[in-house]
Amino acid sequence: MSSTKHPPLPSVTNQKRKRKRQRLFAKDIENLLYAMGDRPVSTEATVNALEDVLVEYISQISYSMVNFAKSQNRTRVKLNDLAFTLRNDPMKLARFRYILEQSYKIEKAKKMFDDDKYDNKNHEDDDDDDDEEDEDNHENGRNMKDKSSTKNDSKQSKKKKKKNPT
Numbered sequence: 001m002s003s004t005k006h007p008p009l010p011s012v013t014n015q016k017r018k019r020k021r022q023r024l025f026a027k028d029i030e031n032l033l034y035a036m037g038d039r040p041v042s043t044e045a046t047v048n049a050l051e052d053v054l055v056e057y058i059s060q061i062s063y064s065m066v067n068f069a070k071s072q073n074r075t076r077v078k079l080n081d082l083a084f085t086l087r088n089d090p091m092k093l094a095r096f097r098y099i100l101e102q103s104y105k106i107e108k109a110k111k112m113f114d115d116d117k118y119d120n121k122n123h124e125d126d127d128d129d130d131d132e133e134d135e136d137n138h139e140n141g142r143n144m145k146d147k148s149s150t151k152n153d154s155k156q157s158k159k160k161k162k163k164n165p166t
Helices: 026-035 044-071 079-085 090-123 127-140 144-163
Strands: none
Touching (some): 044 079, 079 090
């Protein structure tokens, strides 16, 4: 047997393992950088560095939220946990509360819009009859207040029917 020397195997400790992480926020960060005055195409190193910082920050916030939820004997995280986590940073806490308040207002407006949309669909067929009713009511001396109360009563009865279909 011939003794041929093989090159030594590279040591595992000297090699750096590069994890290929999926860059979730790269496009968003690049758009934000451009909005703040950067070039249209940012350097990859800048975007990656900012994304690493962002992911680390989100991880820390999430970790502290989970710890607070556990201290309250809960397995799920609530929005109040985020408020508790941000309690030491008044600017972020104020921004969080503002965004939360705006989202509640938007939800409320959406519900009102959906209710109006539903009511308008039901009243589209009745619009012709309402015009004739208006003329009859005006001739009979009925005031508009009585008419509006009857419309409100009909809306409430339709909502009850919607909730309790029989």
